[in-house]
Amino acid sequence: xxxxxxxxxxxxxxxxxxxAGCGPKKxxxxxxxxxxxxxxxxYMQDDYDMVSEEINKKLGELMPNTKLELVLDMxxxxxxxxxxxxxxxxxxxxxxxxxxxxxxxNKNAYRPLDDLIEEYAPTIKAEREKFEYQYLTGTYNGKLYxxxxxxxxxxxxxxxxxxxxKVLPYLDNEALYKxxxxxxxxxxxxxxxxxxxxxxxxxxxxxIDTDNxxxxxxxxxxxxxxxxxxxxxxxxxxxxxCYDTTKDKITVVDFHETEEYAIFLKWMRKWFEKGYINxxxxxxxxxxxxxxxxxxxxxxxxxxxxxxxxxxxNQYRISLTPxxxxxxxxxxxxxxxxxxxxxxxxENPERAMQFLELIRNEKGQDLVNMxxxxxxxxxxxxxxxxxxxxxxxxxxxxxxxxxGVANWLLGTHFNMYxxxxxxxxxxxxxxxYYEELQPTYKKTPIYGMSIDNKPVQxxxxxxKSVVEEYNLRLVGGVVEDYNSVLAEMQKKMDTAxxxxxxxxxxKQIDEFVAKK
Numbered sequence: 001x002x003x004x005x006x007x008x009x010x011x012x013x014x015x016x017x018x019x020a021g022c023g024p025k026k027x028x029x030x031x032x033x034x035x036x037x038x039x040x041x042x043y044m045q046d047d048y049d050m051v052s053e054e055i056n057k058k059l060g061e062l063m064p065n066t067k068l069e070l071v072l073d074m075x076x077x078x079x080x081x082x083x084x085x086x087x088x089x090x091x092x093x094x095x096x097x098x099x100x101x102x103x104x105x106n107k108n109a110y111r112p113l114d115d116l117i118e119e120y121a122p123t124i125k126a127e128r129e130k131f132e133y134q135y136l137t138g139t140y141n142g143k144l145y146x147x148x149x150x151x152x153x154x155x156x157x158x159x160x161x162x163x164x165x166k167v168l169p170y171l172d173n174e175a176l177y178k179x180x181x182x183x184x185x186x187x188x189x190x191x192x193x194x195x196x197x198x199x200x201x202x203x204x205x206x207x208i209d210t211d212n213x214x215x216x217x218x219x220x221x222x223x224x225x226x227x228x229x230x231x232x233x234x235x236x237x238x239x240x241x242c243y244d245t246t247k248d249k250i251t252v253v254d255f256h257e258t259e260e261y262a263i264f265l266k267w268m269r270k271w272f273e274k275g276y277i278n279x280x281x282x283x284x285x286x287x288x289x290x291x292x293x294x295x296x297x298x299x300x301x302x303x304x305x306x307x308x309x310x311x312x313x314n315q316y317r318i319s320l321t322p323x324x325x326x327x328x329x330x331x332x333x334x335x336x337x338x339x340x341x342x343x344x345x346x347e348n349p350e351r352a353m354q355f356l357e358l359i360r361n362e363k364g365q366d367l368v369n370m371x372x373x374x375x376x377x378x379x380x381x382x383x384x385x386x387x388x389x390x391x392x393x394x395x396x397x398x399x400x401x402x403x404g405v406a407n408w409l410l411g412t413h414f415n416m417y418x419x420x421x422x423x424x425x426x427x428x429x430x431x432x433y434y435e436e437l438q439p440t441y442k443k444t445p446i447y448g449m450s451i452d453n454k455p456v457q458x459x460x461x462x463x464k465s466v467v468e469e470y471n472l473r474l475v476g477g478v479v480e481d482y483n484s485v486l487a488e489m490q491k492k493m494d495t496a497x498x499x500x501x502x503x504x505x506x507k508q509i510d511e512f513v514a515k516k
Contacts, residue, residue, distance in 0.1 A: 032065065034348045036355055038092040039071040040409050047403040048072070051374045058367050062358060066351060070371070071404075084109045087345050091352040094409055095341040101138065101146050101334035102236065102453055110341040112143040116349060121357035127412065131434065134333035134449050138339050146339030147356065150412040152422070152430035156326060158225045160295055161317040170200035173318055180320040185230030185260050191267040198276050216278040219268050221295040223475045227264035229320070231255060232329045232444065234505055236452045237337075238464060241501055245327045250445055250513065252506045255497055256490060265474060265482050272477030281476040323437065329444035330451060338408055361412050369417050372410055374403035380419070386427075390462050391419040449512045456504045459497030466492045 025092065048070070056067050071090065072263045077098040081347045083090070084107065096108065104110050124147060128135045131150055160176075162168060176193045177233030183190070198217065231242040233255070240255045253262055271277050340353050355438050358364035375390060380388045380401055390397065390404055397404020397417070399411070407416050418427055453460060470489040472478075479485045 015087060030176050033067065034065060034351050035067040035069050036091040036352055037069050037071055037089065037346060039073065039076060039090045040094045041074050041076040041098045042405055043074060043397070043399040043411060044072045044073040045397065045399070045401055045403050047374065047379065051370065051379070051403050054375055055367065055370050058370060062364060062367060063354065066355065068355070084343070084345065084375075088346050089161070089345045090343045091348050092356065093341050093343050093348040095146050096334040097277065097337050101339060101341070102140065104141050104341070105145050106454060106457065108344055110145045111344045111346070111349060112145060113147065113342060113353070116145055116342070116353040117144070120350060120353045123357055123361040127360065133331065133438070133448065134329055134336060136450060137333060137335045139331065139450055140333055141450075141452065148336050149338040149340065149408055149410065150414065151408050152413040152418070152427045153337070153408075154430055154433050156297065156321075158229065158320045159317050161321060165316060167201050167399045168316060170204070171197040177318055181322045184325040186226050186263065188263055190226075191263065195267070195270070198271065202276070217276050218295070219277055219281070219476050220472075222268070223264065225295045226320070227260060228255070230260070232327065234330055234332065235330060235345060235453050235501070236460060237334055238467075239465060240463070241505060245329065245444060248445070248474065250509050252502045252509065254493070254502065256486065256493070265486070268475060268477035268484055269480070270477075277477050282457070282472060282478060326441045327444050328441045328447055330446045330449045333450060340411070352485070360415055362415075365415055368375070368410060368415060372405050372407045372416055379403045383420065384424070386417060387420065387424060388417045394421050445513050445516070446509055449509070451505060451508060456497065456501045459501050462496035463498055463501065466496050
């Protein structure tokens with residue numbers, strides 16, 4: 001009898017050992033060495049092997065039995081679909097910048113991360129609570145698929161930057177700033193002020209460094225940053241379906257049917273006729289030239305009462321998005337452009353999440369700095385405890401650098417050195433932005449909502465093709481009878497199914513608002 005009991009106990013112990021071996025491997029397990037493959041769109045540089053060896057020495061101390069292979073390939077975007085079709089095993093991948101987050105989720109290319117974060121990643125879990133809005137943009141149907149790389153370079157204000165102080169006298173900056181503050185959407189008056197500036201700049205081109213300043217504006221920048229003021233675009237990062245953020249009730253509309261789009265087209269045609277837009281804009285070889293000013297999204301800044309800031313070498317800029325006009329609404333999937341995901345082809349998802357947790361906490365700070373910047377004294381030198389200057393580049397490396405991976409590819413900038421020309425002031429502003437400024441932004445009734453594109457994904461794909469067919473002709477002011485061309489485009493948009501998209505989005509929004 002005792003022998004039978006002893007045999008049964010031994011059998012149970014052996015069985016328990018088998019099941020224990022089936023559980024996720026934690027760092028330090030003796031379950032065999034794992035090599036994590038992290039694929040990203042970057043250059044294979046001369047000192048990669050040298051740095052990789054040091055990375056794995058450091059990683060071996062922090063996560064025994066774990067190595068890292070950086071799969072650096074600038075053609076990642078074109079190869080990704082083929083890799084996933086062939087089920088190529090990768091453990092970590094950059095998403096959205098190279099491969100659209102929503103598209104890849106629908107293709108089951110990424111795995112949901114919630115359970116892995118809960119078990120292995122307390123730092124990421126806390127970060128998710130702190131940066132709620134950013135993490136919502138990586139969330140689909142309540143599940144997180146993309147961990148956003150939290151950056152210290154904030155781009156939420158539309159800013160006009162003069163290319164030279166020689167054009168400074170030609171812009172009525174006080175009138176421009178006043179009009180931008182008075183109206184969240186772009187009016188005829190705003191375009192009239194800019195029109196006078198362009199006219200004077202062209203009139204005095206002989207007094208401006210004409211080798212440096214070209215006569216043409218970039219109409220696509222006007223469309224992106226000026227025409228769309230006061231609207232939030234829904235569903236995808238290339239959407240033309242939106243709602244008016246200045247109104248309390250959310251009504252989904254086609255931006256191409258709004259008054260603001262009509263005003264924009266009118267001015268683009270005027271500026272094309274006046275010679276402010278490159279007449280060869282439809283040619284692939286035609287660049288826009290260097291305008292008397294540049295429009296872009298960048299960080300906020302302290303402005304005087306007239307809106308100007310002289311920020312470097314007599315470079316002047318003015319914000320066209322006052323803080324009072326900024327809103328937070330729907331969390332558009334992939335809107336931040338840079339996320340880290342774990343592909344469904346990963347053979348080591350638990351270890352991959354442990355690694356992502358490591359490089360986002362204090363313990364892994366030296367490791368992530370090495371992955372980004374290489375070896376101190378060889379690839380960079382310290383300016384302070386937290387600031388560095390790279391040996392052969394500024395900001396981020398290039399194909400000709402000995403070594404240097406762009407830090408925005410790798411995680412949160414709050415856990416890395418600040419690389420010149422950026423300083424701790426850059427990080428201090430970002431900290432202030434996340435903790436003090438962003439929380440004051442007006443939250444629309446659909447704050448945090450994630451639109452589900454799956455019911456209308458075919459329509460969205462067709463709509464995108466229509467926009468690509470017509471957009472540059474309209475935006476560039478090339479067509480004299482632009483209203484007829486717009487009507488032609490809208491017919492094709494109707495055929496593509498824009499009404500179904502608007503109805504689907506409105507339905508989801510109404511249901512979301514009703515549940516609040």
